Amino acid sequence: MAVTDEAIDKIKDMIVSGELSPGDRLPKEADLADRLGLSRNSLREAVKALSLIHVLDVRQGDGTYVTSLEPRLLLDAMTFVVDFHRDDTVLEFLEVRRILEPAATAMAALAMADADVEQLRAVLDELPAAPSVEALVANDLEFHRRIALGSGNTVLCSLIESLSGPTTRARIWRGLTQEGAVERTREQHSAICDAIAARQPELARSWATVHVAGVEEWLRRALQD
Incomplete structure (x- = not known):
């Protein structure tokens, strides 16, 4: 499995398990990368991919949040x-x-x-x-x-x-x-x-x-x- 795919799966698992809920803010990049055993570069690529499909919302100067996850x-x-x-x-x-x-x-x-x-x-x-x-x-x-x-x-x-x-x-x-x-x-x-x-x-x-x-x-x- 590609490193970025692994990073995407790990973030997805956090959402599916309920550890992250709609509207929640992700932990700081360094903390989350360390916790998931990922490089910060892989984590950034995963966040970018998940933001493109509206799973995550990257807010400049504020942080990254889980979206509402509504079907539409x-x-x-x-x-x-x-x-x-x-x-x-x-x-x-x-x-x-x-x-x-x-x-x-x-x-x-x-x-x-x-x-x-x-x-x-x-x-x-x-x-x-x-x-x-x-x-x-x-x-x-x-x-x-x-x-x-x-x-x-x-x-x-x-x-x-x-x-x-x-x-x-x-x-x-x-x-x-x-x-x-x-x-x-x-x-x-x-x-x-x-x-x-x-x-x-x-x-x-x-x-x-x-x-x-x-x-x-x-x-x-x-x-x-």
């Missing part, structure tokens, strides 16, 4: 990283969406408040009859965001939102090139919303699977061509 904060780094991936790698993120979003949709069918279901339907009604591609994608993102929130699981919601950003370009590309993309999206969103409103989780799950898998399959064919 920790997963923000994912969007930054995957923006640099190739389109064929985006397929892998769509595959993960196909696993997670149907589960969230089924959960939303059971957990979403009636008022939130009405707001979800209002999002659908906001889409113009002949929307621009930008309007269609923005509406699509908001629709899926509300369903993820409606699942009632903050970790699942954060994961889905982190995966939505990196696949936005694929959605725009599809809207520009695939005939009938607007109507297909509108119809599938409506079916998903109806299933949630009817409190039918398995039907909601099925429609969500069809919806995400459709984008995935389109991108797969487009890349092959």
